[in-house]
Amino acid sequence: MAEGHYQVLARTWRPQAFDEVVGQQHITRTLQNAIENQRIGHAYLFIGSRGIGKTTTARILAKALNCRSSDGPTPNPCGTCENCVSIAAGRNIDVLEIDGASNNSVDDVRQIRDNVRLVPSSSRYKIYVIDEVHQLSGAAFNALLKTLEEPPAHAVFILATTEAHKVPATIISRCQRYDFRRVGQEDICALLRRILDQEKVTCSDEVLYAIARAADGGIRDAESILEQLISYCGREITFKDVFEVLGLVDWAQLNALCDAILDADIATQLRLVEDIVATGKDLSQFVQDIIRYFRNLLVCKTAGARIPELLALPGHEIAAMQERADRFLLTRLIQLIEQFAELSKGFDSQLAQRIALETLLIRVSKVAVEVSVDTVLEKLVQLGAGGVGPVAAATPPAAQTAQAGKGGKGEGKSSPPKRAPAPHQAPAQCPEHESPAASSCATVSETNLREAWLRVTEKAGAENLNLGIWLGQASPAAIENETILLDFTHDQQNARTYLERPENRAAVERILRTWTANLTGYRTRVNGDSPESPRPAREAPPRAAAAHVNPELARQALEDPHIAKVVDIFKGEIVDIKHHIKE
Ligand SMILES: [Zn+2]
Known part of the structure; x- marks a missing residue:
């Protein structure tokens, strides 16, 4: 990588004022307000991952404190006075940048302690920026703590770290703490666009987003990648270039x-x-x-x-x-x-x-x-594969409005009928809707059984999602007079139990009467069994009841198909039951 060139770009674009720092407004505004109100701290702790502006902000803070354009610290350093220029260049004798990783011994910190007593030579404050401060040794931290406890009035410490948890709490409690954020993609893209415009390089938004993604919230990384791309591509960067240079998968x-x-x-x-x-x-x-x-x-x-x-x-x-x-x-x-x-x-x-x-x-x-919805969708697709072709997966609102259409008599068009039709209503009197010639209200026979059942399931789902879901598990097996025979596998006992409950049976039978010309009821059976009443939900209560749960309550809970499903999916067990009052 063209290191030299990159540094040129990074230096050129290094923010020189608080307003130019990207993505850390929560910090720069606070600092500016504090300076405005002359509340200067003696110790600041800047926390955040690498390359997101900690050192940059530290330098701007140093300029703000020592700028000569005003009589005291200013939230908007001029950038042109001798102090601003020398701080930006890293050669101001009153602003010391120390790498905590390589100056981490107690002697290094003692040297700082001795040095900090001396008054600044040409500035208001003597400022120590200690980067990677978490690298200090335990003894060095102790020495630093002594200084932080009684700092000379002219001393300001700015400690920066990527790993705050390695900094002793005693140090942290002495500091004003600022947490730097990883920078959002929008902010990074905007910055890159500004740089590119200035450098007269063109590229699409996709390129910027790809760079921002690769930089993963780091400003320095984003600038470094951009630098590489400019070296590689010249005046125009394409999407393909990004993938090639970064070795990304297209x-x-x-x-x-x-x-x-x-x-x-x-x-x-x-x-x-x-x-x-x-x-x-x-x-x-x-x-x-x-x-x-x-x-x-x-x-x-x-x-x-x-x-x-x-x-x-x-x-x-x-x-x-x-x-x-x-x-x-x-x-x-x-x-x-x-x-x-x-x-x-x-x-x-x-x-x-x-x-x-x-x-x-x-x-x-x-x-x-969602699992329940998925189950019904899967089932609908399966049913579709069995001869009806692809099916609109969900339960279209059209079904509801249609149902309200004729039979509804004055009911709002959009509200599905809540009450069952009167018992005397003839089955043939189906709601007219969609294309009347289509399968609705048709006489169901062995030949159109699956198609008709799919429709009934859809209609049921439109009224009551649970009903549709559990009906979706049933396989229509035969027609016997006015009754449809529904098959369930052993794994589908929950669906069968649900559909055998009187209130659910009533709902399904009403739908059958409404949407078919000849069916009024149904019988259920487990594959091949004689159609009798269903077995209890589960014969050996599965994973039920920890010791303190009433086993009878747990059994009842497992009869609820949703609970059974959840227990099944998570391979869980019922450990507690709480009563919850519903509306
Ligand atoms: Zn200045």
């Missing part, structure tokens, strides 16, 4: 991999891995990129209005991601991320930890609802 490859996973196209997946290896790219980096990619899809699927803020990507990239995210079930997406994160565990990356946490949070907060 997003097109990640898109291709994603599509191949969606299509279960193993050959393409293996070819993509081969491409990565052949171009000499790092496979562990590739796995990180995959995790990041699917994490973005997960954000698309779950974050709604906050997607732009969370992804910080150009609009068209988000749109493309959303399209792909729509093709995944949420559970599948979470599963993929967890699998890749597991794979990358050996890499011990911050990203893997973050992803693991995020997916767990989403799983915990969404699983009860």
